[in-house]
Amino acid sequence: AAQYMGKHPVRAGFVSTNSICQGEQVANVWSPIYDLGVRIDFAHDTFRWTTDASGGAAVFVVIVGFSALGGPKRLFHYPRVDAEPQQSRPAQLNAYLKDAPDVFVWSRSRPLSDVPAMGIGNKPIDGGQYLFTPEEKADFLAQEPGAERFFHRWYGSQEFIRGIERWVLWLGEATPTELASMPRVMERVRAVRDLRAASTSAQTRKLAERPTRFHVENMPEGNSLLIPEVSSERRQYIPIGFIGPEVLCSNKVRLIPNATRYHFGVLHSRTHNAWMRVVGVRLKSDYSYSAAIVYNNFVWPAVDPSQEAEITALVQEVLNARSQHPEATMANFYDPTTAFLYPNLLAAHKALDDAVERAYGLEPGLDEADLVAHLFELYGAAVGATS
Secondary structure, three states, X not given: OHHHHOOOOOOEEEEEEHHHHOOHHHHHHHHHHHXXXXXXXXXXXXXXXXXXXXXXXXXXXXXXXXXXXXXXXXXXXXXXXXXXXXXXXXXXXXXXXXXXXXXXXXXXXXXXXXXXOOEEOEEOOOOOOOEXXXXXXXXXXXXXXXXXXXXXXXXXXXXXXXXXXXXXXXXXXXXXXXXXXXXXXXXXXXXXXXXXXXXXXXXXXXXXXXXXXXOEOOOOXXXXXXXXXXXXXXXXXXXXXXXXXXXXXXXXEEEEEOOOHHXXXXXXXXXXXXXXXXXXXXXXXXXXXXXXXXXXXXXXXXXXXXXXXXXXXXXXXXXXXXHOOOOOOHHHHHOOOOHHHOHHHHHHHHHHHHHHHHHOOOOOOOOHHHHHHHHHHHHHHHHHHHO
């Protein structure tokens, strides 16, 4: 459409899935359009598109109008996907549908800032043979007690957020003699080997030769910071936390080995969550956290030792507030309908948010839209400095 309009004084608009204004797609879709001199004139950000047809599926869409004509901008913002829109007239409207500079966040393999690398957890490709509920684990060990030392607590996004107990049988370092002494374990190993050998994927069939190993293995030796890949958009913060080396994680989480409390503090702040909400991908309307787009492109503040120490100390207050309620899950702590039940945690987060915003040279408590605009400016400057 942008090419077809050319230099003619006309405008175009489309209803589209909201993916064109989220995550990696933004740069891929809009950069070549912007190269034609076209800019977004108006937009409806994400809302739920439904039909009157019986059983009609609901999809999450945006409406975007664009041209090379310029003029005032209009944004119709939906506070919730089923809410009525609120119209505003931003000074500018970028491809993320924000009143912020026209920059594109490209997929990046390494962090833009000097911070630890982020990876994923483990991907077993085991057909569930190595994963156990507490009851399944107990039944298995009643028959095969020698397998107990090979069990590890297992976290995916939902296990971490909702406190769901799940266990994994990790046999990658078991010796042939140890394996042969456990017939129930060998049943599982053979089942995994057969599953992989029957796959249509050549790579998976190759893995059948090593049935005790996972397809992807990431088991840091020290503590790691865990960030769920997918979490509810209802939450102000993506719940995050530290885990030890005795815990194994699925590929549905992001891990930062050797992260400090300072890293925890910046990533758990309102500032980083605001960035994530704008540049990250959504699954329907849920947050989907990625290293390549969200983490690696985030510009960290330039802190002095006293600021880093303050943020580190305030993180401890967040952890202390959580520890006062050992029965609560991350879902309980960060559900906006029940968060008021944990006033100490709310206060700790507010103090942490303010400290991080001061570290960016900002006045604490500014509107999230202004916070996002500042982060886009920092990103544009950082990319310009490194390109």
